[in-house]
Amino acid sequence: MPHLGSTAHLRALAVAALAPRPASTPRRAVPAERVVIVSASIGAGHDGAARELERRLVAAGIAVDRRDLLDLLPARVGRAVRDGYHRMLVRAPWIYQRVYNSTERAGGGGPLARALLRSAEDRMLRALPADTGAVVSTYPGASRVLGRLRLNGRLDVPVFTYLTDFSVHPLWVADGVDVHLAAHAVPAAQARALGAQDVRVAGPVADPRFRPARAAERSAARARFGLPENAALALLVAGSWGVGPVRQVAAELRECGAAVPVVVCGRNEGLAEQLRADGIEHTYGWVDDMPGLMRAADVLVQNAGGLTSLEAFAAGLPVVTYRCIPGHGLTNSDALDQAGVAAWIRDPSDLKDVLYDVIDGPRGLLQREAAFALFAPEGQGPADEIARAFGDLPPFRPPVRVTRRPHSALRGLAATAAVACAVWVGAVGSAVATTGSPTGLMHAIGHSLDPDDPPHAGKPTAEHHS
The missing domain is CATH 3.40.50 (Rossmann fold)
Known part of the structure; x- marks a missing residue:
């Protein structure tokens, strides 16, 4: 150059070249x-x-x-x-x-x-x-x-x-x-x-397709995806890009024994191949029928607190945050935990007990109630x-279009x-x-700013937990 x-x-x-222009005369x-x-x-x-x-x-x-x-x-x-x-x-x-x-x-x-x-x-x-x-x-x-x-x-x-x-x-x-x-x-x-x-x-x-499942719908969804009928299933998601320590979390879910891991890798086909090589039997790439897969699951394990968490709330699926990604993953996890709608597991030694509690215990019931309460009544x-x-x-x-x-x-x-x-x-x-x-x-x-911006007075800084 x-x-x-x-x-x-x-x-x-x-x-100077991109300085704001005065408002145009209405046409x-x-x-x-x-x-x-x-x-x-x-x-x-x-x-x-x-x-x-x-x-x-x-x-x-x-x-x-x-x-x-x-x-x-x-x-x-x-x-x-x-x-x-x-x-x-x-x-x-x-x-x-x-x-x-x-x-x-x-x-x-x-x-x-x-x-x-x-x-x-x-x-x-x-x-x-x-x-x-x-x-x-x-x-x-x-x-x-x-x-x-x-x-x-x-x-x-x-x-x-x-x-x-x-x-x-x-x-x-x-x-x-x-x-x-x-x-x-x-x-x-x-x-x-x-x-x-x-x-x-x-x-x-x-999406309204995300809704609580009846027992018959749950069984049908498990059969359609080739999932075990009677085992507890932990649906592990990592966004459309499949980011974060997904292989580590899948292995820990399998080893703790509380639930069978069912992993969705989004568009990260390389990750899906690695998980299959690791012996994670129920591994998927991009899934078009996420509402159906959520009906089959007992708990959602996620790492970013994004749209999939909200969809799980609507589906009546308890949500657990574990080994979240940096940045917004940490702050979203903290906020979801404060709101009482998702359990944030900070210590790996708590993974098994928390999963049992949200799948079959009172914690899961409380989370589901709090999650359903998020959704506004019709018309609001x-x-x-x-x-x-x-x-x-x-x-x-529209502004007047000036021919250059x-x-x-x-x-x-x-x-x-x-x-x-x-x-x-x-x-x-x-x-x-x-x-x-x-x-x-x-x-x-x-995200609209330079990484070397100086701090501005009066702007609060969120606390991060790792």
């Missing part, structure tokens, strides 16, 4: 008839929540569009963010923990990450149809982009953030977002402590909150190149110094 100037010059150029007004949901294809949890919100809103008679924030970033940066984050979780989870801690302490975005997200603002506006009446984010970076558009007067419809995690990282709370929707009082309190003004406890969202869920605010809203006014002269387009391309060069030249060094690997930078960009 040719030399484009000093790092300081590149930083200044990137920030026309049309009735508000549509909700746009912005997610990100990082793992499956953010998209899963977006998909279920879409289903519920459509059932209420509202048109819905979905967008992926990664597609709105320039120069295919979104793919680099996703791939870098994936590699870091699989190959160097300790780096993710350090980056997560540093971003949690910082509580805000650095100049390069802010510039990168600003580069998505015009694309975001162009992605919103003229009849948009509200926008919903299920990803922190999308909330940052949308909140900034609201603050700058470029977006004149309400923005909702649906908190997909049970714990709230500071990046989830973006200035300009009108309403934050939480699954429980624990994440709601965390969001308020981080400065969110309008926070509403609306319960989790889960997160989609209902969005639908109520959707009515009688002012229309979205050729040299303007070249300046835009040069700005994008400057950002890319600045990110690589100016930020990778600090990311390597902070995290030990350039992949730390990818996570920082994906």
Whole structure:
């Protein structure tokens, strides 16, 4: 890559080139008839929540569009963010923990990450149809982009953030977002402590196929998956990417004797092959019928506290957290434990006793009751909150589209190149110094700030337990 100037010059150029533009003059007004949901294809949890919100809103008679924030970033940066984050979780989870801690302490975005997200603002506006009446984010970076558009007067419809995690990282709370929707009082309190003004406890969202099973359904599901009819079954999941010490946990489940391990590896086919070689008989890759597999199981063992946990709550399946992944895995485990909906096993010597207690003992009954209580009564869920605010809203006014002269387009391309060069030249060094690997930078960009941000006063730091 040719030399484009000093790092300081590149930083200044990137920030100046992507500085906020004044609000455009309204072109026309049309009735508000549509909700746009912005997610990100990082793992499956953010998209899963977006998909279920879409289903519920459509059932209420509202048109819905979905967008992926990664597609709105320039120069295919979104793919680099996703791939870098994936590699870091699989190959160097300790780096993710350090980056997560540093971003949690910082509580805000650095100049390069802010510039990168600003580069998505015009694309975001162009992605919103003229009849948009509200926008919903299920990803922190999308909330940052949308909140900034609201603050700058470029977006004149309400923005909702649906908190997909049970714990709230500071990046989830973006200035300009009108309403934050939480699954429980624990994440709601965390969001308020981080400065969110309008926070509403609306319960989790889960596909209606996840529901408690009758005895006949349980037997049928076991037969369909080729599982033993009478043994206790521990369904071990590790997200769509199959991350974490899954082989170790599967071996420990088998050795403790409390339940037969049934392992879902997601899209990690290499992991599935390793487990089969280890003698873990009931090992699956990607499973299309997770509701059926949950009906067959007696307990869910998980390591991240994401969407699968919420689906297990809806299915009446007790949840245990064990050997959780770093970062959000730790904070989600703590929050789920505080809420009384999932048992967090910190000591391996407790594994057998806790499994017995949640499968057949009083602890499992209490957890199931607390988990069912999470789900809001009909008409009071997160989609209902969005639908109520959707009515009688002012229309979205698309910005005036200005045709760029050729040299303007070249300046835009040069700005994008400057950002890319600045990110690589100016930020990778600090990311390597902070995290030990350039992949730390990818996570920082994906979560909307630089890993070398200085701490900001007044931002609380969550406690981690290992």
